[in-house]
Amino acid sequence: xxxxxxxxxxxxxxxxxxxxxxxxxxxxxxxxxxxxxxxxxxxxxxxxxxxxxxxxxxxxxxxxxxxxxxxxxxxxxxxxxxxxxxxxxxxxxxxxxxxxxxxxxxxxxxxxxxxxxxxxxxxxxxxxxxxxxxxxxxxxxxxxxxxxxxxxxxxxxxxxxxxxxxxxxxxxxxxxxxxxxxxxxxxxxxxxxxxxxxxxxxxxxxxxxxxxxxxxxxxxxxxxxxxxxxxxxxxxxxxxxxxxxxxxxxxxxxxxxxxxxxxxxxxxxxxxxxxxxxxxxxxxxxxxxxxxxxxxxxxxxxxxxxxxxxxxxxxxxxxxxxxxxxxxxxxxxxxxxxxxxxxxxxxxxxxxxxxxxxxxxx
Ligand SMILES: [Ca+2]
Ligand SMILES: [Ca+2]
Ligand SMILES: [Ca+2]
Ligand SMILES: [Ca+2]
Numbered sequence: 001x002x003x004x005x006x007x008x009x010x011x012x013x014x015x016x017x018x019x020x021x022x023x024x025x026x027x028x029x030x031x032x033x034x035x036x037x038x039x040x041x042x043x044x045x046x047x048x049x050x051x052x053x054x055x056x057x058x059x060x061x062x063x064x065x066x067x068x069x070x071x072x073x074x075x076x077x078x079x080x081x082x083x084x085x086x087x088x089x090x091x092x093x094x095x096x097x098x099x100x101x102x103x104x105x106x107x108x109x110x111x112x113x114x115x116x117x118x119x120x121x122x123x124x125x126x127x128x129x130x131x132x133x134x135x136x137x138x139x140x141x142x143x144x145x146x147x148x149x150x151x152x153x154x155x156x157x158x159x160x161x162x163x164x165x166x167x168x169x170x171x172x173x174x175x176x177x178x179x180x181x182x183x184x185x186x187x188x189x190x191x192x193x194x195x196x197x198x199x200x201x202x203x204x205x206x207x208x209x210x211x212x213x214x215x216x217x218x219x220x221x222x223x224x225x226x227x228x229x230x231x232x233x234x235x236x237x238x239x240x241x242x243x244x245x246x247x248x249x250x251x252x253x254x255x256x257x258x259x260x261x262x263x264x265x266x267x268x269x270x271x272x273x274x275x276x277x278x279x280x281x282x283x284x285x286x287x288x289x290x291x292x293x294x295x296x297x298x299x300x301x302x303x304x305x306x307x308x309x310x311x312x313x314x315x316x317x318x319x320x321x322x323x324x325x326x327x328x329x330x331x332x333x334x335x336x337x338x339x340x341x342x343x344x345x346x347x348x349x350x351x352x353x354x355x356x357x358x359x360x361x362x
Contacts, residue, residue: 020045021094021115027189027219029227031055032062034191034217036094036115037086040065040232044086049256049289053228053299058290061276061299063256067234069197069209071247079244080206081197084252089202096149097196097212099239100157104199108159111150117141117164117183117192124182131180138177145183146194147175160237163214164192187218187231196239210240231304253301259286267311268300274311275300 020039025032032041033050041051042064051062070080081091095109119141130136147166149159165184166175175181183190196212214235220226238244255276257263262279276299283296 023116023118023191025118025189025191025217025219025230026055027120027187028221028229029054030219030230032217032219032230034116034193034215036193036195037090038066038083038092038195038213039086040217042086047087051230053297059258059292060289061255061257061297063254063260065251065253067213067215068250068252069211069213069236069247070206071209071244073242073244077207079209080204081201081209081211082206082250082252083203084254091201091203091206092195092197092213093199094193094195096146096159096163096194097198097239098149098153098157098159099241100153101198101239108150109196111159112144112146112194114144115193117145119145119183119185119190119192121185121188124185127177127182128180131178142177142183145175145177146192147181147183160212160239163194185218186216186233188221190216190218192216198239208240209244210238210242212237212239251301255299256289257296257299258283258291259289261286265313267308269308271300271302272304272308273300273302274308 021036022033022043025034031052033043034040035042035044037044041062042048043050044064049060049063052058052060064085066083068080068082070078070082072078083089083091093104093109094115096111098105098108101108119139123139123142127136127138127142131138145166146164148161149163151158151161153159155161167182167184168175169180169182170176183192185192193215194212195215197208198210199208201208214237216233218231218233219229234249236249253274255263255265257276257278259278262283263276264279265274265276267274278292278296278298281296282294283292285291
């Protein structure tokens, strides 16, 4: 009876709400929280910054970040995913989807039984050397690496046949780690997670793009010059039925350099980078945020794959969600100021401290 009751309780909980899964990417001098719901670098459910650098210092440089993507269908209908903060509504759904799905496909989303994978280069080296040993225990995240979606529904309706990258050692086109295959990660430690936007968009109130997102976050400890760097790769797959035009990708980032109330931001067009820095030379502890003290650091967000075409800064109050549903979202993406009451209010703001990157699709 106890077992039955417990099972029922699990079902009840899972039907009520989604449980965020997080892990720490902590290979080098940065201790960054990665979540499976696209609120990155944040302890979002407790409204606390979680991009700690130096690791163990208690000081943080980022409050939260999230990937944005938009485009139009052939009729000019806007498709958009652009969420900002946990608690203000989600645009993304954790896990993969199917091409067939017009809304969230729970079976696909739960297909792998987990939503975050964390694999180190040391684990892979050990796997390569010892996978044939009788004493070897394969790490779960190598054994369950999400290499292949469920293709039983077929290539036009089902999940993607290839999702997370892997090294196909035996060349049979299939991920079989017991025969020596292994995840193809970057860095010395990588975190992988999957999400999609086929569902109601409670943040932007936008129409779903129909995309599946494959994120790999990674760090190096073996390269001293990269000791303070976290990388993010994102693969965007159109899992909808329509061709998207005029697509744009962006990254919303709320930097908080220790004390978040004395930060400035800037854009370095030569370095293809936006950055945040302290307004004065003393980052004092404030409002529960441990300051960096004298000679505080700066932090940059650099686009490596494309040219940065625009950056845009705004401060509290954030634009209300319905601002994104008309064409004004495009002005935000395109660094064109909006002519709204919200815009008038932010012009009076002294220290805009959130920014987003923008790149054009190619
Ligand atoms: Ca294979
Ligand atoms: Ca901030
Ligand atoms: Ca500061
Ligand atoms: Ca200060």
